[in-house]
Amino acid sequence: MLETRAADARQFVTSPFDPQRASAEEWSQALAYWRQRHxxxxxxxxxxxxxxxxxNVQQHTPLYVVHRAFARDAQGRIVGSLNMGVRREGSxxxxxxxxxxxxxxxxxxxxQRQGVASTLLHRLLALMEARGPTTATFRAHQPEGRAFLAAIGAxxxxxxxxxxxxxDSLDWAALARWRADALAPAHGLRLxxxxxxxxxxxxxxxxxPLSALLEDAPTSALERAPLRFELEGFHAWYAELDRS
Known part of the structure; x- marks a missing residue:
C-alpha cells in the first residue's frame, strides 16, 4: 500500500497560485475547482x-498573507489545494x-487517498522552513480530512x-423577552x-474590550496566536461589505 501511494503521488505536481498574477485561464481553472469542491x-x-x-481571494489584507498552492494531475487538472495563512511581516x-x-x-x-494531500504537505514544510513558524494549525470539517490529519500524526x-x-422558525417573542431582560436597569446594559x-x-x-471577550472564549488545548480584534482588519472587512 505504501509503495502504491508513493507511486500515485508521483503523478501529481504542485505549484503556487498567485491571485494577483494568475492568468484568465488559471483563474477559470481555479474557480471551476472551487465550485466542484463546494x-x-x-x-x-x-x-x-x-x-x-x-x-475575496484577491483582496489585500493588512494583517495576514495567504500562500496558496494547487496540486494537478498528469492532465494538468487541479485536484487539490493548500492554503497557508501567516501574519504579515511588519504588522x-x-x-x-x-x-x-x-x-x-x-x-x-x-x-483522495492517492497521495495528493501528502504531496501538498511539502509546500507547507518549505514555507515553514523559510519563514520559521513552528506550529501549524489545520482546520478540517469533513471526516476524510480528520482521518488524513490523524494519519500524519496531527x-x-x-x-x-x-x-x-x-x-423563519425563530421564536421572535422569546427573543424580544431576552432583549428586554438584558436591557433592564438591573443589568446596567444599554443598546x-x-x-x-x-x-x-x-x-x-x-x-x-472585544479582544478580552474573544480571549475568554474556550479553545481547549489549542496552541495559538493571540485572539484579538484589530482595527486594521476592519478597513478590509468594510471594503468587502461595500462590494457585497
Missing part, C-alpha cells in the same frame, strides 16, 4: 458567485504571531460545532446602534 463539501448549498470569490505584534501558521485546503473526492486540540438555524457602519473612532474604543 458541491462535494456542501451538497445542496447555493454556489458562491465567481466574481465575488475572485474578489503590529508580529513576533507574537510569527510562530503560528494556519492551514486549510482539500482534495477532490475522485482523487493531534486534535480543539473541536467546535456549527449550529445552522432557519430564521448602541449605528446605521450602516460603526464609525472607526467608535470601533477604536471597542478593540480592547
Amino acid at each position: 458541491d462535494e463539501d456542501f451538497p445542496g448549498e447555493p454556489q458562491p458567485d465567481d466574481a465575488h470569490t475572485q474578489q 503590529p505584534d508580529y513576533a507574537a504571531f510569527a510562530p503560528f501558521i494556519d492551514v486549510w485546503g482539500g482534495v477532490l473526492r475522485s482523487h 493531534t486534535e486540540k480543539h473541536r467546535s460545532i456549527e449550529n445552522r438555524m432557519a430564521f 448602541e446602534i449605528h446605521a450602516g457602519r460603526v464609525p472607526f473612532d467608535r470601533l477604536a474604543t471597542l478593540m480592547a
